[in-house]
Amino acid sequence: MSHFRLLSTDFDGTLISHFSDGLCAPDFAAVLVEHKKSGGLWAVNTGRSLWHAIEGVEKFQPPLQPDFLLTNEREIFHRTPDGRWVPEHGWNETCYQRHDDLFARSMHIFDRIRLLAEGHPGINLSEENGQLAGVITSDEQVMHDFVAFLETERLKLPEFSYQRNTIYLRFAHSDYHKGSALGELCRILQISASDVVAAGDHFNDIPMLDGRYAAHPCCPSNAIPEVRAIVEKSGGHLASKPAAEGVAESWHFFQANRQL
Numbered sequence: 001m002s003h004f005r006l007l008s009t010d011f012d013g014t015l016i017s018h019f020s021d022g023l024c025a026p027d028f029a030a031v032l033v034e035h036k037k038s039g040g041l042w043a044v045n046t047g048r049s050l051w052h053a054i055e056g057v058e059k060f061q062p063p064l065q066p067d068f069l070l071t072n073e074r075e076i077f078h079r080t081p082d083g084r085w086v087p088e089h090g091w092n093e094t095c096y097q098r099h100d101d102l103f104a105r106s107m108h109i110f111d112r113i114r115l116l117a118e119g120h121p122g123i124n125l126s127e128e129n130g131q132l133a134g135v136i137t138s139d140e141q142v143m144h145d146f147v148a149f150l151e152t153e154r155l156k157l158p159e160f161s162y163q164r165n166t167i168y169l170r171f172a173h174s175d176y177h178k179g180s181a182l183g184e185l186c187r188i189l190q191i192s193a194s195d196v197v198a199a200g201d202h203f204n205d206i207p208m209l210d211g212r213y214a215a216h217p218c219c220p221s222n223a224i225p226e227v228r229a230i231v232e233k234s235g236g237h238l239a240s241k242p243a244a245e246g247v248a249e250s251w252h253f254f255q256a257n258r259q260l
Contacts, residue, residue, distance in 0.1 A: 003035070003038035003040055004035070004196065004216070005040055005041060005189075005195040006185075006186065006195060006196045007031075007035055007040060007197050008043045008045045008214060009042070009198070009200075010045055010046060010199060010202070010205050011048060011053065011056055011057075011060075012046070012056075013202055013222065013243070014200050014219075014223075014243065015044075015060065015247065016060065016244065020243065022059045023059070023060060024061055025244035027248035028245065029062060031252070032063055041068070041189070042064075042068075043185060044057065044066045044069050044070065045070040045178050045181065045200075045205075046071060046073075047073050047165055047204050048071060049072055050072075050085060054085065066079065068185060069085060070178065070181045072170070073163045073170065073172065073176070073177055073204055074172065074178075074181050075181070076091050076184060076185055088185075091181075098175070098176070099172070099173050102159055102173050103131060106160050109154065109157060109160055113125070113135070113150075114132070122142040124137070126170075133171060134169050136167055136168055137169075138167070143167050150162060159173055159174050159175075161173065163177060163178075163204040164202075164203040165202045165204045177204070177207040178204060178205060178208040179210070180213075182214065183212070183213045186213065193214055196215060197217075197218065197250070197251060198214030199247045199250065200227060201219055201220055201223040203227070205219075206230050209227065209230050210234055211234035211235070211236075216237075217236035218237040218247065218250030218253075219236070219238060219239065219250075220239050220242050220243050220245070220250075221238075221240055222242040222243060222246070237249075237253045237254065
């Protein structure tokens with residue numbers, strides 16, 4: 001029997017619905033156990049920070065721990081045998097340096113964003129270590145309008161990009177996203193895209209669902225239309241079930257077809 005080597009899953013909206021108890025679905029738990037028995041690896045590829053991802057996984061209570069956490073849509077951490085999360089220094093350090101350089105050249109964009117936020121009560125700025133890091137909007141329509149504004153602003157500096165999920169948006173270098181982080185992890189592990197299953201539900205998952213880094217993309221039934229369209233275009237699987245149950249359904253679909 002042929003097995004996939006890597007399962008890359010988003011967390012919020014993909015493994016847990018936004019109104020769930022945050023616990024691992026039994027169907028997905030069974031997939032993890034079977035996947036691990038075959039020597040497979042599991043990466044949680046999330047927009048959460050490292051500490052927030054660890055907190056979420058602890059509450060999720062899966063039958064086994066992820067082998068990797070890909071955090072903030074760009075960083076890579078691997079789990080040591082004693083349970084510590086260790087950064088992939090080469091990738092992470094370069095990532096931090098390139099973002100610092102980009103943001104130093106983006107002050108004119110940040111000034112425009114601050115000015116817009118001052119006159120709009122639905123746009124709240126998010127800062128990290130004294131640096132403007134993103135925005136949180138009052139609703140998704142405000143986010144839609146903000147993204148339209150940002151798309152115009154970034155024409156002046158194409159490297160300046162962003163990652164978006166519901167009412168949350170993080171500024172980012174265009175070279176760093178869930179897809180490129182997954183690609184780097186596969187390079188480190190010497191795993192080809194044909195051996196990767198990836199699952200996501202929202203805008204920030206699209207870069208790992210377009211077929212470049214995972215040849216077997218999927219999404220749960222609660223995925224937004226834009227994600228469903230990308231998964232379908234990439235020859236992936238649109239699950240009929242929501243969240244982790246949908247991921248389990250897709251995994252079984254891919255596994256059954258891989259054996260043909």
